[in-house]
Amino acid sequence: MKIILGKTSGFCYGVKRAVDGATEELKKGTHYCLGEIIHNKNVIKKLEQKGMKFVENVDDAIDKIIIRAHGIPKEVYKRATDLNIKVKDLTCPSVLKIHEMAEKYSRDGYFIILVGAQAHPEVIGTFSFCGNESFVINDIKDVFPCIEKIELSNLKNVLVIAQTTYNSEKFDEIVKSLKENLKDKNLEIKKTICTATEMRQKETAQIAKNVDIMIIIGDKKSSNTNKLCDISKKYCKNVFLVQNKDELKKIRLFEANNVGIMGGASTPEEDIKEIIATLEGIYNKKKEEYVSMLKANMC
Ligand code: SF4
16 A cells, blocks of 8 residues: 655644744733634644633633634724733634735725635635625525625726635636626735645545555545545545544554555644544555465365
């Protein structure tokens, strides 16, 4: 069995910066983080063991609070200032740039379309910078309700931006449909999907095309990890999302010649290494069992 591990697997720049930053802050005595710093149970558990408290509301913090990589809504910064709570902002710089862009275009009188998953914390945060004349497109079926809102607004200029981890191909499909249906508007497209995400998605597709089994490692709550599964399913029949080595039991590994592995942006390197070591262990054990079975059957 050959294991093909994606080169872009594991922590992206923004996630690494947030986890390292939170660890440093703990040493300085900051004990509150607004929401989970990243979507990964193991990382959260380790930080909790060191004394970090993950709170859902800025009102629950004392003195200082850490802001996670996904970012937060504009009002929450104001609430922290009102409560005299200091902020250690570990929002990924790429997300902060999108906040600034949305705010500027909204001030300049643009209607803003944000393509992304409405309930995702990053989208909730970014949307708060988009002003009233704005709309979130989750997927292609939301294009027409969005067009209705644009027509009602009477605005001529429209900006289209994306959640940093949105599926690149789906974004292109949505933009195509918007262009076809908004010919009388000035459409500005800023594909704000981050480079790290695009590279990972491309590599995932490439690997999935060439393997019998594709294993995506990451937390089930992680948006970018789930997207890697969706992409893999287009090219490979056997795709599994695993959070830890125990979940490898559900996969019939021995039947595969090639196994592809890709870790999500919030999956630590040690989780990926542990799963690869377990995979190799399972395979070798099965191989030994198979060889001894053959020997036993020899006359
Ligand atoms: S995926 Fe991109 S935008 Fe999101 S945290 Fe990572 S580097 Fe930043």
